[in-house]
Amino acid sequence: MSYFSAISKIQFEGPSSTNPFAFKHYNPDEKIGGKTMEETLRFAVAYWHTFTFEGNDSFGVGTMLRPWDHLSGMDQAKVRVEAAFEFFEKLDVPYFCFHDVDIAPEGNTLAETYKNLDEIVAMLKEYMKTSKTKLLWNTANNFTNPRWLHGAATAPNADIFAYAAAKVKKGLEMAKELGAENYVFWGGREGYETLLNTDMKLELDNLGRFFHMALDYAKEIGFTGQFLIEPKPKEPTKHQYDFDVATGLAFLQKYDLADHFKFNVEANHATLAGHTFEHELRTARINGMLGSVDANQGDMLLGWDTDEFPTDLYSTTLAMYEILLNGGLGSGGLNFDAKVRRGSFEAEDLFHAHIAGMDSFAIGLKVANRLLEDKVFEDFIAERYESYTKGIGLEIVQGKTNFHQLEQHALSLRDIRNTSGRHERLRAILNQYLLAEQLSSVQ
Numbered sequence: 430m431s432y433f434s435a436i437s438k439i440q441f442e443g444p445s446s447t448n449p450f451a452f453k454h455y456n457p458d459e460k461i462g463g464k465t466m467e468e469t470l471r472f473a474v475a476y477w478h479t480f481t482f483e484g485n486d487s488f489g490v491g492t493m494l495r496p497w498d499h500l501s502g503m504d505q506a507k508v509r510v511e512a513a514f515e516f517f518e519k520l521d522v523p524y525f526c527f528h529d530v531d532i533a534p535e536g537n538t539l540a541e542t543y544k545n546l547d548e549i550v551a552m553l554k555e556y557m558k559t560s561k562t563k564l565l566w567n568t569a570n571n572f573t574n575p576r577w578l579h580g581a582a583t584a585p586n587a588d589i590f591a592y593a594a595a596k597v598k599k600g601l602e603m604a605k606e607l608g609a610e611n612y613v614f615w616g617g618r619e620g621y622e623t624l625l626n627t628d629m630k631l632e633l634d635n636l637g638r639f640f641h642m643a644l645d646y647a648k649e650i651g652f653t654g655q656f657l658i659e660p661k662p663k664e665p666t667k668h669q670y671d672f673d674v675a676t677g678l679a680f681l682q683k684y685d686l687a688d689h690f691k692f693n694v695e696a697n698h699a700t701l702a703g704h705t706f707e708h709e710l711r712t713a714r715i716n717g718m719l720g721s722v723d724a725n726q727g728d729m730l731l732g733w734d735t736d737e738f739p740t741d742l743y744s745t746t747l748a749m750y751e752i753l754l755n756g757g758l759g760s761g762g763l764n765f766d767a768k769v770r771r772g773s774f775e776a777e778d779l780f781h782a783h784i785a786g787m788d789s790f791a792i793g794l795k796v797a798n799r800l801l802e803d804k805v806f807e808d809f810i811a812e813r814y815e816s817y818t819k820g821i822g823l824e825i826v827q828g829k830t831n832f833h834q835l836e837q838h839a840l841s842l843r844d845i846r847n848t849s850g851r852h853e854r855l856r857a858i859l860n861q862y863l864l865a866e867q868l869s870s871v872q
């Protein structure tokens with residue numbers, strides 16, 4: 430049974446190809462900086478956007494035409510698994526990601542939900558035996574069902590806290606069963622709507638306790654995947670506790686969790702927090718906390734999470750620059766937490782969207798690799814901070830001076846010379862590298 434029979438396996442055909450169902454830049458076996466593109470980019474398909482999103486928004490119902498539309502419940506869930514593996518194979522992606530509710534419908538009771546999950550997990554496991562596509566991460570959806578209206582691990586009601594724990598416990602068991610390389614926590618409802626009804630300290634302490642219990646359980650069952658926190662400042666909640674990487678890091682450090690977690694950085698969440706994507710990646714990287722990436726892009730004219738497929742080459746280049754400086758993503762990957770627009774309702778749009786995203790990150794990888802090989806920014810930065818490599822600067826970084834000596838130094842100064850930051854020149858160089866990549870690929 431084929432669900433995408435009109436489309437054959439997507440091949441790399443090079444930049445001059447006019448075939449819409451071909452990669453123009455993503456060539457999985459091509460080596461860039463000593464590793465194949467497939468090894469560095471570690472692409473993943475997000476189950477929720479690609480197989481369960483129906484195209485509804487707050488003003489309208491679903492628009493998507495999908496081969497499983499005529500089905501419901503477990504029958505639909507099973508067909509989605511079959512279609513998903515056909516999609517993974519045609520796109521040749523190494524990974525996928527899911528929330529519990531994406532793969533199987535919730536039952537009337539928690540026990541029924543578990544039963545549904547067990548059946549689909551067994552099916553996924555069977556398909557994974559013959560597929561190259563592995564599980565990058567799974568997570569618990571503790572935000573959609575009305576029970577989470579006041580939060581999950583930060584809910585004011587201890588029964589809800591327990592229910593959230595049960596779902597994460599099950600999630601860790603599924604992660605272990607399917608060999609997930611990571612486990613993600615995104616706290617969509619872990620925050621508040623108003624401080625007037627909120628015990629913020631208790632909620633944060635409870636969140637810390639929740640994560641410790643999750644770590645204990647992972648250890649107990651021998652799940653060794655990386656734990657990841659995915660920061661987002663708001664939406665659906667007005668204020669979310671994992672606001673951005675810096676806030677998340679302070680939380681992890683305070684609750685003695687920093688050695689056991691890393692961050693899953695999402696582009697659109699970064700911009701919602703008032704940061705660039707590369708700012709969040711760098712904050713995670715310089716703290717040794719860059720674990721994985723949700724690859725998408727927002728719309729700067731809109732103040733909400735639009736989860737568009739990434740096509741902005743500046744953004745993919747600067748993201749890959751951070752990822753290469755990080756020495757890669759380790760057990761993480763680039764997960765397309767991205768959805769086709771409501772107007773792109775045909776099944777073939779799912780292919781166009783992923784091809785566009787994969788090609789955009791492939792270009793980003795090539796350009797970032799050249800920038801690093803030529804040490805374009807590194808040499809400039811080294812020169813800019815040169816004063817810290819000798820004299821008083823060296824003493825500062827070696828911790829060998831104090832305010833008395835620094836005052837003496839300052840009093841002795843006659844001529845302080847600042848140098849230009851060359852902001853515009855550097856941006857022009859970035860353009861040159863991007864254009865050179867484009868020109869060399871069309872030739």
Ligand code: XUL
Nearest residue numbers: 568615659695723734766
């Ligand atoms: C929501 C979001 C989630 C997480 C997983 O904005 O990004 O899909 O990636 O729960």
Ligand code: CO
Nearest residue numbers: 659695723766
């Ligand atoms: Co995400």
